[in-house]
Amino acid sequence: MKSAVETLEPTRAKLTVEVSYEELKPSIDHAYSHIGEQVNVPGFRKGKVPARIIDQRVGRAAVIEHAVNDALPGLYRDAVAETGIKPLGQPEVEVTEVPNVTGPVGGQLTFTAEVDVRPEVTLPDLSTYELTVDTVEVTDEDVEQRLESLRERFGTLVGVDRAAAEDDFVSIDLSATVGEEEVDSVTGTSYQVGSGTMLEGLDDAITGLSAGETATFTSTLVGGERAGEEATVTVTVNSVKERELPAADDEFAELASEFDTIEELRSDLREQIAKDKNANRAVAARDLLLERLREEIDFPLPKNAVDAEIKAHLQAEGKAEDDPHGEEVREDTEKAMRDQFILDELAESFGVQVAQNELLEFLLSTSRQYGMDPNEFIQSASQAGQIPVFAGELARNKALAVALRKVTVLDGAGEAVDLSEFIGSDEDDVVVSGESADSGESADSGESADSGESAESADSGESADSADSADSAESAESAPSAD
Template identity: 25%
Template sequence: DHHAQLTVQVEADRLEGIKRRAASRLARRVKIPGFRPGKAPYPVIVRHLGEAAILEEAIELLVAEIYPEVIKETGINPYGPGKLENVSATEPLTLEFSVPLKAEAVLGDYHSIKIAYELEQVADQDVNDVLEDLRERHAIIEPVDRAAQVGDLVTMKLRATGLAADAEPAVELIPERSSSVIIRPEDASSKPGAWPFPGFSHHLIGMRAGDEKLLEYTFPEDSLYEALRGVQAQFYVKIEAVKSRQLPELDDDFAKTVGEYDTLEALKADIRESLEEQARTAYHKVYDEKILDAAIEQTTFKYPPEMVDDEVDTLINELQQRLERQGMDIDLYLKSRGIDMKAFREEVRPIAEDRIKRALFLVEFGKAEKVEVKPEELEQEAMQKGIEPVLINVREKDQMKQQKAYLGASLSMGEGSESIPFLQPGGAMEYALTTAIKKLSVTDKPYVAMIVGHGEPTLDQLFQVMQSMSVLYNFQAFKMDSTITDIPDNYKTIAIVNPTDSIPPAHLAAFDRFLERGGKVYVGINRVNGDLQNSYGTAVSTGLETWLRNKGIEVDEYFVTDANCGSVTVQQVQGMMRYSSQVSFPYLPVSLKFADHPVTRGLESVYFPFVSPVIFKGDTSQFRFTPVVFSSEKASMLRAPQFFDIRKQWTQQDFPQKNITLAAAIEKKESDGWKPMMFVAGDGDFAINGPREQAQQLMPDNVNLMVNAIDWLSDETGLIELRTRGIATRPIDTTLEDSTKTLLKWVNFLLPILLIMLFGVYRFWRMKAIRNRRMEERYE
């Protein structure tokens, strides 16, 4: 089992010394009549506690002292801590250790491995399947008053319970929630992995709104849902709505709506190229795995059982984290499968051993092939991955030199990789790392729609937001006109940003239906508009404010003014001289106060020109309203219209309010907890760059706030909880008085000296106490 058995005999003199130390230590923990703690003579301690107790304590001290010596003397390379297996109290005292040894791997003739390379070509049908999927994502959906049929979208309340073959009682697999499913043709509906089970949607044919049904299904042992293999499940279905789907024609106009394609053939060519790249990546992964498996098969491994146990622990911890993100725990998972932890550990043990073998092989392979990278190759690779060099000071032979260093990390998954510079302006490692993980792991990027058609900005006018969002999401414009009655279900989140025209009731109703189907909504609304040229501010009404009010969210026609604010440029003339000056303008608040929330965690400042307060008056039992961005401690609210007096001298009395909510996150109560529903900001254009020819570069956190809000609404990976863009800065205080600086200088000078003196006094008395104790022992 790859252990070393060590036998150690302890000399009598050494054992006697250890026993006296053990007796002294025990005497400090127990009360011996007639003696202060730790001051009783050795014979008295033996009579009071017994030889056995002292020997047990002595062995504990001896093991801690002698074990490192034995490891060093024998020269063995342990994997982990050894175990004391036997103690023989007969003279001489003998200790027997079992020590797990470091794992070893002896490579086979891996150069002889030959596996044919057979990459399949992308078929026309594969391209057509993608086109069909795109058509379905752009389908026009309308409610119908009839029974469900193939091709319909059915919205229902769904709940599921499960019972493993030998488990009692049943456990909840799916808490009751609203779900939507498309009734596919029978061959597509019955594919392995279809949700929630193959053929489910065909049980809905003929059902109408209000109908209920109980379905039973036993997941096979080869089910793609590993956690549900062998589970007998019951699905409770109640139909909420039946909707027809009208797919768009497959022509050049459709290609233009999908992206920047002039013709359908251009779209097909791009799809084929993307599929070929995906096929190549997937095949290379499989091909590399085959070669690696063959090389591992030729390799001889030795590793202790403790190493396997540790890897099993790692696998279980990883599973626990995945289950927690899905709202489950390990106990519920085991219960649903009808097994206990002991059986589960045995089940994953082969997986742990496989991981160990792979890691050991790769280490030895690197050594055998002398895998080394030259400095110039590292430098070239770093530059290609966007990692800039920094100069660091290093000392060599008492001389200080400057050398280039490349600080970064590389994250790999399959054949994909992402590089993260450690020194990034305006970012933090957690944000960069979680973004990289999502870029590599999310192969099917969620769709986010930017609503246009009511005077909203175009995507070009949000180019900084677009640059950040396009990394993780398919961020598209969705134009709403008189022909649009609903929002396609392929969109995870919609963003309604600064509409300036009235929004038709039919479109507001479409927003409602989108929310009812589980969609998420980001709202950036302007209730007031400031005109600096004419020094006047007016109220804005588009109908969106009424839509929000019906949900208990009030964004009224008030300007929030704040002592912490931006400034405007004022032109002044004196005689023949014309000059400009910057004047603080409280109608342009700069927020520095944020809640500890995934959307705002780490933000430092957001510029909110002409912002309005966000207030909640809704049902707190069903909705959770969390203010996330606030005004300063000196703020006020002024109702529109307002005349702007640029030269007004503002005083403390002008700011009687504090901590006014400027943006908020709203969650809805579901059967399995609170879920993100909306994000509302009282300023619609804080993240808008403007037209390209007049575009302004925004403060980083203005962009970060909108991106984080949409990410919070759309994210299902759980990584948003780890993310932060914040870098805390602590500038030197330049306002210190000279007397304070002098005091700090003397404190810095004298405090270390004082601490050294105190340590010297302590050490003197400690050493004196040790000498006294030794003299007592000799006297005894």
């Protein structure tokens, strides 16, 4: 098989593939066998019909067409591997020559495949990068706020005979009317004053009301068939309770932790806060690095791939292809795709690979985020062909963590910041750095699972967007078929 590549545009290429008759013969033989099992020819058993009889009854052209369609997906994949192009999406295939359908056996198969390709991304020298993050300082106020949150977890609600104030818990009845029609109502629902989790204006209306008192206000409905309409809302307070916190003493320390004294608990909280702030610095450094890469690396985006993502987005929302919302999401789609290409280049440059156990742990973590049973989630993802998407997302997260090791990270005082606890180190990994990225497997660098904000695992929303935007486009080696 001979393959040649012609660059049509920076993000589009044309493959020309020539396949000899000998190379295509296994597919031709298979075509004869498959057709022979389906035709009835007097005097011959199914599957035993000679090729010359099939040529007479069905036609050699039908056999060649069957063989070409059967072989084309694999031949395309082989050509992609041989030429090293990085296709995106489905190719446009045109068969320009087929083996002889009349006359002597022979000839060759020739086809072309035009396809969008991943743009060339030139990475900068990361060793020249300096990123500045905040200096970590844990104040007494930080510790007391964390201790207050812990005490709230062990607090109890106590009824009070006074007007409702911020942070109180109230039991309320609500009714909403539009004109003379009551459109919604609830009774005995619990609400924390100041939380802002229900209707706009509710907090102001409740504040200052005692049990048995009623207030009326105007608000915009946020749910149901009348969502978006202005309604008159009546609220009645049934009861007012405040949260009574346990005293911050040794007894509480024993109740809420493994420590015997409140000072030991405070000391542990201080360490936790310091660790969390360091984890946040890792996230901040990661975001700074990605933003700088966005600013300094310029390359064209494949328009067809972008348009395909926007189309898929509109279809998911049940909207037409020409819906104006498509242009509204174009900027986000292009940003997500650009990020993916940068991160993919980083992953290839550093030889980042995803081990099976890493992918499994990532899938389990993702299933928990969606509140799904892990087995059902993995089965559903597999059936939908999403496992490679998740693997790609994980590889990109790891690549950014590895890239972060190559830059210099300083704090506000100009001191070097060690983020290895959150992004790992090259000593822990089998990573081929620099230009040679043919082998190597990066260890999982996100050990700060408790913080949930390691540089490798944070910002899952953005990662998910990237995976959705161009991973589906980059399942490029899916099977084309001849027209």
